[in-house]
Amino acid sequence: MDKRVLEANRVVWNRVADRFYGRNPLPEYGPLAPDEEELGLLGEIEGKKVLDLGCGSGHSLKYLEEQGAAELWGIDLSTAQIRAAQQVLSESQVPVRLFESAMEEDPGLPESYFDMIYSIYALGWTTDLDQTIAHAYRTLKPGGTFVFSWEHPMYSRMLKEEGLLKLVKSYHEEGAYEHKSWHEPAVMYQRKISTYINALGGAGFRIERMVEEARLSGMDLEKHTNSWYTAERAALLPTTIIFKCRKDEE
Numbered sequence: 001m002d003k004r005v006l007e008a009n010r011v012v013w014n015r016v017a018d019r020f021y022g023r024n025p026l027p028e029y030g031p032l033a034p035d036e037e038e039l040g041l042l043g044e045i046e047g048k049k050v051l052d053l054g055c056g057s058g059h060s061l062k063y064l065e066e067q068g069a070a071e072l073w074g075i076d077l078s079t080a081q082i083r084a085a086q087q088v089l090s091e092s093q094v095p096v097r098l099f100e101s102a103m104e105e106d107p108g109l110p111e112s113y114f115d116m117i118y119s120i121y122a123l124g125w126t127t128d129l130d131q132t133i134a135h136a137y138r139t140l141k142p143g144g145t146f147v148f149s150w151e152h153p154m155y156s157r158m159l160k161e162e163g164l165l166k167l168v169k170s171y172h173e174e175g176a177y178e179h180k181s182w183h184e185p186a187v188m189y190q191r192k193i194s195t196y197i198n199a200l201g202g203a204g205f206r207i208e209r210m211v212e213e214a215r216l217s218g219m220d221l222e223k224h225t226n227s228w229y230t231a232e233r234a235a236l237l238p239t240t241i242i243f244k245c246r247k248d249e250e
């Protein structure tokens with residue numbers, strides 16, 4: 001875990017929280033990607049205890065309450081995001097527990113407790129992937145599911161220039177880098193697909209499904225395109241990768 005990076009990212013996320021208020025929450029998995037209503041990865045939600053890693057403004061948790069979740073738990077690094085989530089979930093009819101914490105730290109979560117743990121466009125912010133996945137495994141019930149979406153590792157490595165996709169960074173290169181297009185000193189991590197697969201397998205998870213698809217309907221394009229997520233690039237490369245994993249019963 002890198003405390004210096006976490007502190008820098010906490011400051012940035014406090015500053016940009018408003019821009020991301022309810023931006024791409026469930027049922028969406030990411031810009032120009034298929035959504036939960038199409039994929040059905042989460043399964044039956046009725047009566048389930050759920051934990052959101054990087055819950056942001058809490059809109060995904062709100063969606064899960066609408067689907068019948070019994071308990072809503074969330075972790076987020078940013079004070080501003082946790083405050084937004086508290087407000088968004090203030091009228092919830094089920095117990096809500098929100099922690100201002102890095103997902104790679106354990107804020108005191110119960111063991112083998114959650115039926116479902118998920119993360120929408122947040123897991124890739126962790127400074128320690130192995131530790132974050134180990135916490136998810138420990139706190140999930142046997143038989144429980146872990147679903148997360150993140151930017152596809154190839155998407156930021158390839159840019160479209162003069163009609164061609166250009167590889168601007170080696171696929172082999174991994175680790176921390178400053179995310180320039182944000183105009184804020186955010187530190188992100190480049191990781192390979194095999195790094196995610198090996199981290200999940202190493203923690204004990206069984207991967208049930210991976211999704212690398214794009215959705216480019218008129219509505220998707222209208223809602224999601226911006227200077228980073230463009231129709232041109234998304235037509236050639238998925239913006240998003242989604243993993244569905246299971247902690248098997250012993």
Ligand SMILES: C[S@@+](CC[C@H](N)C(=O)[O-])C[C@H]1O[C@@H](n2cnc3c(N)ncnc32)[C@H](O)[C@@H]1O
Nearest residue numbers: 013025054055056060077078102103120122125
């Ligand atoms: C794109 S937003 C997530 C949106 C949210 N999952 C949703 O469904 O609406 C990414 C979130 O990750 C949080 N974050 C960044 N680094 C984190 C870390 N190391 N631990 C926990 N949360 C982190 C940010 O504060 C931000 O709220």
